[in-house]
Amino acid sequence: MTAPSILLIPGSFGIPEFYDNITEAVKAKGYEIKGLRLPSVGLKDEPRGIPPTLYDDAAFIAKEVTVLADEGKDVMLIGHSYGGIAITQSTKGLTKGERQRQGKKGGIIRLSYITALVPPLGVSSMNILSTIPDENRVKLATDDKGWLYISNIHEAALITLSDYSDKAAREALVEQFQCHSSVSFTNELTYAGYKDVPVSYLFCEEDSCVIPQTQRDGIEVVEKESGNRVDITYVKAGHCPSVTTPQEVIDWIIRAAEKGETV
Template identity: 50%
Template sequence: MAAEKPTLVLVPGSFVPPSFYTNVISAFSSKGYSIQAVDTCTVGKKPGAPPTMYDDAAHIASVVSKLADEGKDIVLVAHSYGGIPTSESLKGLSKDTREKEGKKGGVVRVAYMTAVVPELEENSAAVFSVLGDQAPSAYTAVDEDGWMFHPTPEITAGYVFSDLSPEEGLKWVNKFEQHSVVSFTNELTYAGYKDVPVSYLFCEEDKCVPPMVQQRCIDVIEKASGRNVDVTRVKNDHCPSVSAPEKVVDWFVHLVEIGGKA
């Protein structure tokens, strides 16, 4: 009997709920694979103090732990900002670590889709420092309650959805929700990418997380883990799930098929 393929758990980027990825989730599921998306705490304005990156990490860990306790192997996939809480969340969740504790299941691979991946004690700003004065101009603003929004959606569309027409990009930006600004200041306290094999979907036309930043993230992972990152390169923008969904679905299939193989 063939071994069950890992479950893919998708962590969204900033400003977007899981429904943003419905097209690739549905297409991947239709191929007979198991997938679910995490509803991050920092997306969607709420009363009270804005949630932190650590709140997202704890929520991701709870979702993954539940699946692991059911005996499932997991490939954890993070898009954009999601790379930070995903890395933070992995403490004690790798399959190897859980097996040593007599537990079943666990994370067998982490995969980053043009994602932000800091070193220990870094936040997202430190990751982008590699760009120096080439960094993109800020296209977000923060309200009086500490929630980010996009005051000029047309400019955002040009950065995030550069593969699309301005009109189509604007339609997608209008699906964005607000995002907690404090989450981008929180520093990484656990480099979970050292615990499991790592893959990276490198988007060569990304204007939001430019190639120089993506390469810096890959270098950080390889230095910390001592392992090569499995890199897939595509000539697409920051949201390939929108601009090139078939490529993302093919990558998802690749991830669950290789599972925990180094």
């Protein structure tokens, strides 16, 4: 059996190092896995230019997928939170089926979402977030270039790490969140990659950020548009299960990857 290569796409404001505990454990199981830092995530301590778009993020992911696919590898994409819309947008022309029709090997075989934003065509991240109650929205501010940053660490920690009881630790983690492109939240989905490949979803039942109803709405979109059932795993966790329930995330990734293994 040949295991797929895995690319893990962080949520907004997130860097791949946030997921090192997950990627290292998955690597130890024999899988190739890499976390990506999206162009839309700007580092707080470095100069930042014009904020990139969702489409820049998708192109960046697609480039990474192409490298693996051209090596003949099957690829599974994992998107957490905002990473969900980014991986959905990125798949055009890169699924294994599409590449096979072009006489090429390798390609995307599965999309896997972790409590993610999964919109229908024509809908943006901001459109989805606007439907979430105000008390569940992280308060953000914008600098003069259009980069978003978290304006209230205490409140953001309560929302994003609602299931983490250590106040000091959760606020320290949120302090590590970076900046994020404001325009990327306004860009609408123009390609529904979930129509083309099987989908897995890690449903976080205690998420106070991407709330359960928002997660259900995304799953319903996928099932309606694709005509296929989503493989759902439920976990009692908040918005950052890689922090609070890491073993469940690791096990879920392995199970999803196993579904995509080929002879």
